[in-house]
Amino acid sequence: MALIVQKYGGSSVATTEKLQHVARRVAATRRAGADMVVVVSAPGDMTDDLIARAREITDRPPARELDMLMAVGEQVSIALLSMALQALGEPAISLTGPQVRILTDSVHTKARILEIDRRRIDEELARGRIVVVAGFQGTTPDHEITTLGRGGSDLSAVALASALGAVSCEIYTDVPGVFTADPRIVPEAHKLDRLSYDEMLEMASSGAVVLQTRSVEYAKTYGVRLHVRSTWSEEPGTVVEEVTDVERVRLVTGVTHDTDVARITITNVPDIPGIAHRIFSALAERHINVDMIVQTASRGGRADISFTVTKADAPLAGETMREVGREIGAGAIEAGEGVAKVSIVGAGMASNPGVAAKMFGALAGAGVNIQMISTSEIKVSCVVPLEDIQKAVRAVHRAFNLDALG
Amino acid sequence: MALIVQKYGGSSVATTEKLQHVARRVAATRRAGADMVVVVSAPGDMTDDLIARAREITDRPPARELDMLMAVGEQVSIALLSMALQALGEPAISLTGPQVRILTDSVHTKARILEIDRRRIDEELARGRIVVVAGFQGTTPDHEITTLGRGGSDLSAVALASALGAVSCEIYTDVPGVFTADPRIVPEAHKLDRLSYDEMLEMASSGAVVLQTRSVEYAKTYGVRLHVRSTWSEEPGTVVEEVTDVERVRLVTGVTHDTDVARITITNVPDIPGIAHRIFSALAERHINVDMIVQTASRGGRADISFTVTKADAPLAGETMREVGREIGAGAIEAGEGVAKVSIVGAGMASNPGVAAKMFGALAGAGVNIQMISTSEIKVSCVVPLEDIQKAVRAVHRAFNLDALG
Numbered sequence: 001m002a003l004i005v006q007k008y009g010g011s012s013v014a015t016t017e018k019l020q021h022v023a024r025r026v027a028a029t030r031r032a033g034a035d036m037v038v039v040v041s042a043p044g045d046m047t048d049d050l051i052a053r054a055r056e057i058t059d060r061p062p063a064r065e066l067d068m069l070m071a072v073g074e075q076v077s078i079a080l081l082s083m084a085l086q087a088l089g090e091p092a093i094s095l096t097g098p099q100v101r102i103l104t105d106s107v108h109t110k111a112r113i114l115e116i117d118r119r120r121i122d123e124e125l126a127r128g129r130i131v132v133v134a135g136f137q138g139t140t141p142d143h144e145i146t147t148l149g150r151g152g153s154d155l156s157a158v159a160l161a162s163a164l165g166a167v168s169c170e171i172y173t174d175v176p177g178v179f180t181a182d183p184r185i186v187p188e189a190h191k192l193d194r195l196s197y198d199e200m201l202e203m204a205s206s207g208a209v210v211l212q213t214r215s216v217e218y219a220k221t222y223g224v225r226l227h228v229r230s231t232w233s234e235e236p237g238t239v240v241e242e243v244t245d246v247e248r249v250r251l252v253t254g255v256t257h258d259t260d261v262a263r264i265t266i267t268n269v270p271d272i273p274g275i276a277h278r279i280f281s282a283l284a285e286r287h288i289n290v291d292m293i294v295q296t297a298s299r300g301g302r303a304d305i306s307f308t309v310t311k312a313d314a315p316l317a318g319e320t321m322r323e324v325g326r327e328i329g330a331g332a333i334e335a336g337e338g339v340a341k342v343s344i345v346g347a348g349m350a351s352n353p354g355v356a357a358k359m360f361g362a363l364a365g366a367g368v369n370i371q372m373i374s375t376s377e378i379k380v381s382c383v384v385p386l387e388d389i390q391k392a393v394r395a396v397h398r399a400f401n402l403d404a405l406g
Numbered sequence: 407m408a409l410i411v412q413k414y415g416g417s418s419v420a421t422t423e424k425l426q427h428v429a430r431r432v433a434a435t436r437r438a439g440a441d442m443v444v445v446v447s448a449p450g451d452m453t454d455d456l457i458a459r460a461r462e463i464t465d466r467p468p469a470r471e472l473d474m475l476m477a478v479g480e481q482v483s484i485a486l487l488s489m490a491l492q493a494l495g496e497p498a499i500s501l502t503g504p505q506v507r508i509l510t511d512s513v514h515t516k517a518r519i520l521e522i523d524r525r526r527i528d529e530e531l532a533r534g535r536i537v538v539v540a541g542f543q544g545t546t547p548d549h550e551i552t553t554l555g556r557g558g559s560d561l562s563a564v565a566l567a568s569a570l571g572a573v574s575c576e577i578y579t580d581v582p583g584v585f586t587a588d589p590r591i592v593p594e595a596h597k598l599d600r601l602s603y604d605e606m607l608e609m610a611s612s613g614a615v616v617l618q619t620r621s622v623e624y625a626k627t628y629g630v631r632l633h634v635r636s637t638w639s640e641e642p643g644t645v646v647e648e649v650t651d652v653e654r655v656r657l658v659t660g661v662t663h664d665t666d667v668a669r670i671t672i673t674n675v676p677d678i679p680g681i682a683h684r685i686f687s688a689l690a691e692r693h694i695n696v697d698m699i700v701q702t703a704s705r706g707g708r709a710d711i712s713f714t715v716t717k718a719d720a721p722l723a724g725e726t727m728r729e730v731g732r733e734i735g736a737g738a739i740e741a742g743e744g745v746a747k748v749s750i751v752g753a754g755m756a757s758n759p760g761v762a763a764k765m766f767g768a769l770a771g772a773g774v775n776i777q778m779i780s781t782s783e784i785k786v787s788c789v790v791p792l793e794d795i796q797k798a799v800r801a802v803h804r805a806f807n808l809d810a811l812g
Contacts (some may be wrong), residue, residue, distance in 0.1 A: 016462040050482065056422040057486060058493040065492070068500050072478035076456065079475035080463060086471070087464040094474050098504070099549055243594055287430035 003125070004029060005166040007039040007135065007157035011174050012231040013077050014044030022172075022231065023084035026130060030090055037164060039135045039240060040081055040158040043072020060344040063108035067137075067147045070109075071097070073154070074134035083131045086285050092130040094104065095120065097137035097145075102156065104138035104146045107243075110287050111138055111146035113155065113218075116163035133160060151212030156361065157217045169224050171211060172231040177238035178203065178210055180402040181255040185393050188403040192238075192253065196243035199228075199253050199345055202379040205291070205345035206256040216240065240391065243347070251355065252346035252400040257393050259340045261291070262314035263383060265306040266321050268331030271298040275328055279305065282324045288313045292341070292374040292381060306372055340389040343381040344396060356380045362399035368392045409531070410435060413445040413563035418637040419483050419578050420450030428578075428637065429490035432536060436496055441531050443570060445525045445541040445563040446487055447587040448479020469514035473543075473553045476515075477503070480540035480559070488538045498536040501526065503543035503551075508562065510544035510552045516693055517544055517552035519561065519624075522569035539566065545632040547571035556808040564621045566739030568681065575630050577617060578637040583644035584609065584616055586808040587661040591799050598659065599642075599651075602649035605659050605751055606632075608785040612662040613751035622646065649753070657761065658752035658806040664801050665746045667697070668720035669778065669789060671712040672727055674737030677704035681734060685711065688730045694719045698747070698780040698787060712778055714789065717743065746776060747795070749787040750802060768805035774798045 006026060013019045020039075032035050050069050054061040061069075078094035085092035101117035124131045135153025136145045148155050148300060161169035178200065181189040195203075197220035204213045210228055219226050219240065229237025269275055276295070283290055288309055294305045309317045314335060321333045342363075349355045356373075359380050363370055368391060372383035384392050397403060412432060417524075419425045436442050456475050460467040467475075484500035491498035492657075507523035516554035530537045539561025544552045554561050560577060584606065587595040603626035610619045616634055620762075625632050625646065634743055635643025682701070689696055689702050697714045715723045716766045720741060754762045762779075769776055774797060778789035792796050803809060 016459065020463065053422065053482075053486060054489055057426065057489045062492055065485045065488045068488070068502075069482060075478050075481075076459075076475060079471045080459060082471045082474070082511050083460055083463045086468055094471055096474075096551075099551075141613055145502075145505075168459050360425050 001033065001035045002167045003035040003037065003164055004168045004170065005037045005039065005161040005164070006159050006170045006172060007153055008041065008172045008231060009153070009174070010041040010044055010046070010073075010174055013081065019080055020084050023081060023088055025231070027088045027090045028086060030130055033275055036130045037125075037160055037166070038081065038130060038132045039153055039160060040074060040077040040132065040137050041153040043077050043080075046073040046076065064144065067108045067145050070147050071134070071137045071145050074136050078132045078134045081295065085130055085132070090130055091128055092132055093124050094132045094134070095124070096134045097156070098139035098143070100133055102138035102159070103141055104148070106140045106144060106146065110148055110149040113138060113148070113159045114185060115153050116159055116229055118163055121160075121164065144285050149212075149214070151209075151215070154212040154215035155218060156228070158219045158222075158224050161224045161396040162218070167226075168227060169219070170227045170229060172229060173210060174231065175210060176230040176233060177228050178240075179254065181283055181393055181397045184405075185257070185390050186255070186397045189397065190402070192237050193290055194241070194243065195253065196347055198242060198378055199347055200240045202343070202345040202376065203256050206258060206341060206345065206379060206381055207399055211240070250346050251348040251352055252344045254330075254346075254403065255342065255393055255397045255400070255402065257340060257342045257389050259386060259389060260310050261308050261339055261341050261383065262311050262317075263306055263308050263339050264314065264317055264321060265304055265334040265336070266308055266325055267304050267334065268302045269305050270329060271301050271303045276305065278328060279321070279324055281322050283317060286320055288317050288320070292372055292383065294372045294374065300323060307386070308339075308372070338386045339383050341383050341388045341395060342380050342389060342392045344400065345377055345379045347378050349378050351381070358399055362395045363392055366391050366395035368395070383401075407439065407441045407498055409441040409443065409570055409572045410574045410576065411445065411557055411563050411567040411570070412576045412578060414447065414578045414765045415489045415559070415580070416447040416450055416452070416479075418578055419487065420444055425449075425486055426490050429487060429494055431637070433491060433496045433666065436536055442536045443527060443531075443566055443572070444487065444536060444538045445559055445566060446538065447541050447559040449483050450488075450517045452479040452482065458544055470550065473514045473551050475558040476542070476553050477543040477551050480542050484538045491536055491538070496536055497534055498538055499530050500538045500540070501530070502540045503562070504545035504549070506539055508544035509547055509567070510554070512546045512550060512552065513693060514557045515553055517546075518545060518556070519565045520712065525804055527566075527570065535792060536691055554732065555620070557621070559613075560618040560621035561624055564625045564628075564630050564632070566806070567630050568624070572630075574633060575625070576633045576635060578635060578671050579616060581616060582636040582639060582641055583634050585660065586647075587799055587803045588663065591663070591796050592661070592803045592809075593804065596802060596808070598644050598646065600645050600647070600649065602753055604644060604784055605753055605792040606781065608751040609660055610795060611664050612664055612747060612751065612785060612787055617646075619701055627810060656752050657758055658750050658808065661748065661799055661803045661806070662751065663748045663795050665795060666716050667714050667745055667747050667789065667794060668717045668723075669712055669714050669742040669745050670720065670727060670734050671710055671740040671742070672708050672731055673740065674708045675711050676735060677709045682711065684734060685727070685730055688726050689723060692722055692726055694723050694726070698778055698789065700778050702733070714745075714778070715745070744792045745789050746792045746802045747787050747789050748798045748802060749785055750806065751785045753784050755784050755786070765802055768801045769798055772797050772801035774801070
């Protein structure tokens, strides 16, 4: 029988009614004749609530214990969903990450999947059961509980789909798919039917929170076709897959924005070889993901280096920079919150040099000041003042005629 | 270094402040020079809240999934307590039941401990860490998560103390120890300094909720000395151990009561050999613990059999009796709630035949009607109307001069 992996996010299992809706949906797919593995996230705000409790105790919860704590949310969801499926007459069994043996490295709170042991899942599928697997969590080979980082349940689903050779990996969420921009900000935004992995990757990394970035990388590497769709509707959503047909390439696919951005600037950095390596390897050692990096031109043998990180990583990044700054004899460290990022993404951009200029023009026309710029093959990102982010997104969306997309 | 096992109940870790108090208490014992294993229960009402969520989904949650769900509460407590200890500068590590390898049979929700693997705990102790272990939970040899039944964290602590050869097993709770009666009902009740395992066993099984019955059985079998005491005070509590000095034997040690009682009566049971075996083996197969059993004298070859179970087990027990009743040709099944049990416990009772009569007299004098009677070597229990339980306890406590005990 063909195997389908479905993943349901936390808001889809936040209440008993929602959980029962998910159970009916899973049961319907099962009854249509598929083997099923269902991955679930922690209900609603449970993980955030647990983290808040940890922070009542200590500013810097040890990562290993934080994983021990955070892993419980998904365990609640799988037990309840398995009960709901059994209440509908469907044989089902819940399995934790350690029970499946989703093996990871030991970088707590941001672990990487090394290997998935398919034996237990295969056994349960062979018994005719729907297998409900806890997302977000895994285990090191020596039985330590790990978690995969924010949005890690997407990664669990993709990795399981790949390991099990699933015909389909469906990511259920509160929104109907991936849009040309956030419809809460741009009412004219349209749902995209189909996206390439690279486009999805750039959109995810630049603020479209519909899929976790690492899960898209994983899907791209292992060729897992994703279908992002709504828990609450039967409408097809957005398919993410390898896109090779040249004519379908769009100049600009969508406009994304991200308000979880903090900017850190190290001033007066000596402009000698190896300095950037010192700075960014110090951040990497602390497992801080750096997004945009901008270095000003050198003046008098000194330059400023700015980069962006998530707000959560900003205190540790600032502290790291103060240490590194002292060692290398740099000037003051400036930390700026109050900023946000607006990006355009599109596979056709690489061969069209005017695209970035058009974006800057749209922002200028809307009176939005650009603080940092970063470009890649298929993306242009600008850091702008947080208070201007809505008008920035709308102006850029309009400038690329995305309002007219059908 | 001498090893101490401490167990803290759910109310001791219900809030961040309480948890931090527990951490300071553990740290103080550690700093006084002991190796420490700390067992914790789920915070406050978390387990009950989780069960309530399961019951929103289904009247009869499957036991395996209920264990998956209920095990999370203790995991929250161990992670937070380990964080709180580390925040005080004490090296600590949390371990789940499966991580320790507390191996149990596979009777979900009421599993029995088969064996405890001490290797992981020994490794962590050798690294100088306080080991914080999740109570209540274990694992079958094939990695299924199990729980040990109500109050199972007491059993976890006793079993760990035995497996690790601890010099002391301290059970921390909200009350200062074991009393001659519930002080909320009998203000004159006194704390007992010392109790035998058998007395504690009878008191626990007849309603003194300070210790789980099975944990006392286990302590008796393996000779683990228990110290039941308050989390909130430095005062010594009640020691439970083998008592052999004959002169210390009390006629009546305490009066207990239990309101979690339901009575089930099968009427008109054919009075032929093997019938009682049929009835009670059917209940045992469904893992229903029967407490008191009373059979009336036969009239015309027929008798009535009454027994008591917990309120939670009453629906399943009633259903089982309807099945068995049909098979054996019995009469109606009567299920009575609205009852409670009052008991006296004392090691000296066995050789003093007037004790039961004195109890019945005290109840009669208080106008309390006795519905069922059951006696053992060191206990007499009476089922009485629920609304009379307080005056029953007070009358019996007074009749045995327990008010005067110091």
